[in-house]
Amino acid sequence: MIMDFLHIKHVSLTYGQIRILDDIDLVVSKGEFVTIVGPSGCGKSSLLKMVTGIQAPSEGEILFQGEAITDIDAKRGMMLQEATLFPWLSVRDNISFALKMKSVSRKEQVRQADAYLDLMGLSEFADHLPYQLSGGMKQRTALARTLINRPEMIMMDEPFSALDAFTRKSMQKLLTQIWKDFQTTFLFVTHDVEEAITLGSRVIILSARPGKVIEDLSIGTEKKEAAARIFTLLEQ
Numbered sequence: 001m002i003m004d005f006l007h008i009k010h011v012s013l014t015y016g017q018i019r020i021l022d023d024i025d026l027v028v029s030k031g032e033f034v035t036i037v038g039p040s041g042c043g044k045s046s047l048l049k050m051v052t053g054i055q056a057p058s059e060g061e062i063l064f065q066g067e068a069i070t071d072i073d074a075k076r077g078m079m080l081q082e083a084t085l086f087p088w089l090s091v092r093d094n095i096s097f098a099l100k101m102k103s104v105s106r107k108e109q110v111r112q113a114d115a116y117l118d119l120m121g122l123s124e125f126a127d128h129l130p131y132q133l134s135g136g137m138k139q140r141t142a143l144a145r146t147l148i149n150r151p152e153m154i155m156m157d158e159p160f161s162a163l164d165a166f167t168r169k170s171m172q173k174l175l176t177q178i179w180k181d182f183q184t185t186f187l188f189v190t191h192d193v194e195e196a197i198t199l200g201s202r203v204i205i206l207s208a209r210p211g212k213v214i215e216d217l218s219i220g221t222e223k224k225e226a227a228a229r230i231f232t233l234l235e236q
């Protein structure tokens with residue numbers, strides 16, 4: 001039997017009396033870039049939290065490589081809208097932090113961190129502190145810090161929504177390149193339909209609360225048609 005990479009199996013989520021997500025059933029294959037769009041409050045972030053392992057479903061279960069997700073795991077990295085960097089650590093030390101926790105030698109920490117600094121175009125800022133960085137640079141640092149763990153899957157919750165349009169485009173380009181080079185699987189939440197289509201190899205559209213999957217679109221070259229279809233669905 002071929003094991004699914006990620007299987008969100010009939011998952012529902014209820015907070016108190018309020019049903020947030022309703023019977024989400026999705027299989028994600030290794031290497032897909034899945035974007036999730038839907039109205040505010042439909043449970044997109046909650047769904048990511050469940051796949052990360054910080055929130056348990058009220059019903060159903062989520063299997064990652066055949067095993068139920070019950071806790072966080074370095075195999076599944078998470079990146080949020082605001083880069084959560086350690087303010088007292090340099091950019092390089094923020095990036096290498098996970099290696100330090102694994103007792104990797106300082107020399108190897110620096111070697112690996114410098115390779116990611118180079119990839120992110122941040123080499124000149126290695127010794128800067130987070131407050132000295134622009135929003136885009138902070139997100140690049142956060143991305144490098146996630147990637148250095150070599151996660152098999154990365155969850156991103158509107159990571160670029162606080163950035164200006166120009167920086168956002170350059171981050172999208174960088175992320176697409178990383179997806180191709182690292183062949184990591186992405187689950188990416190966004191409000192922005194254009195961003196969902198630009199980045200995604202597949203777009204999942206959720207309905208208003210309680211969030212249900214109302215469309216599961218593979219994105220090929222017909223991006224304009226896909227955008228028109230998504231806008232129509234979200235207007236309903």
Ligand SMILES: Nc1ncnc2c1ncn2[C@@H]1O[C@H](COP(=O)(O)OP(=O)(O)OP(=O)(O)O)[C@@H](O)[C@H]1O
Pocket residue numbers: 015020038039040041042043044045046047191
């Ligand atoms: N820990 C919690 N306890 C109670 N209610 C919660 C909790 N977390 C989220 N909610 C509620 O669940 C609903 C879905 O929240 P969630 O953040 O998952 O939605 P979202 O689709 O990501 O929204 P947005 O697009 O506005 O960020 C919201 O109504 C929110 O208030």
